[in-house]
Amino acid sequence: MPQFPAGQTLLIDADDTLWENNIYFERAIAAFTGYLNHQKYTREQVRETLNGVERESILMHGYGLHSFTHSLITCFERLSTEPVTEEKRDRIRSFAGSIRDQEIELLPHVSETLTDLSMRHRLILMTKGNHAEQADKLARSRLAPFFSAVEIVAEKDPPTYAAVVARHELTPHSTWMIGNSPRSDINPALAAGLHAVHLFHPDTWILEHAELARPLDRQHLIELNAFVKLSELF
Incomplete structure (x- = not known):
């Protein structure tokens, strides 16, 4: 029997919560790193540089493939020991473009779990x-x-x-954020007075890593390792 009564509002993340996402970016990064053909830098140093560039790109371009593509090209330009031609830039764009062509791969038991949860609770996708x-x-x-x-x-x-809570006239004590990212799904939701469920994903984007915040009194933070286990809670 679920631990929490019917009538909860569940804000549910999308990427790496409902379907695979970051694994495709990691494959593109691996192809990019090999193409760089670097001798001066280790793979770890290349990745550290790319992480820094991505942080810069997010501030200018937000999230998504355009920002990611910009990050790859900028990283290549900073690390390449040879002139960066337009042909090379096109090759780098193809790595990012491969992500767009991926089929949506739902994580295990997502459809049936959503079917079950939607019978008892209000579900809002928040990505x-x-x-x-x-x-x-x-x-x-x-x-x-x-x-x-x-x-x-x-x-x-x-x-x-807070804006989503106000827009949908939600009640914080019965509203939950469910997702895989400590930085985006869990910690800010707790700071906004909501409950949270952290769904562990082994390939969560490194820029989304953070130490989980501690819930305040009367707040719940629950950690799960499978989407299907939400039916045991709700």
Whole structure:
């Protein structure tokens, strides 16, 4: 029997919570690192540089493939020991472009779990990133009918969560954020006064890593390792 009564509002993340996402970026990065043909830098140093460039790109371009492509090209330009030609830039763009061609791969038991949860609770998809890209992935996933609303936001921070709560007239003590990212899904949701469920994913993007915050009194933070286990909670 579920631990929490019917009538909860579940804000549910998309990438690496409902479907695979970061593994495709990691494959593109591996191809990029091999193409760089670096002798001066180790793979670890290349990745550290790329992480820094991605942080810069996010501030200028937000999230999504455009930002990622910009990051790869900028990183290549900083580390390459040879002139960077337009042909090389096109090759790098192809690594990022391969991500767009990926089929949506749902994580195990997502559809049946959403079917079950939607019978007892209000489900709202809450994801960040490029609006067109995220909307396209949702459409291709065929999961949209499970959600009463969809929030595609530029960033997940406490003010954004507060705005979603106000916009949908939610009650914080019965509202939960469910996702794989400590930095975006868990910590800011707790800071906004919501409950949270951290769904561990082994390939969570390194820029989303953070130490989990401690919930305040009367707040719940629950850690799970499989989406299907949400039915045991809710």
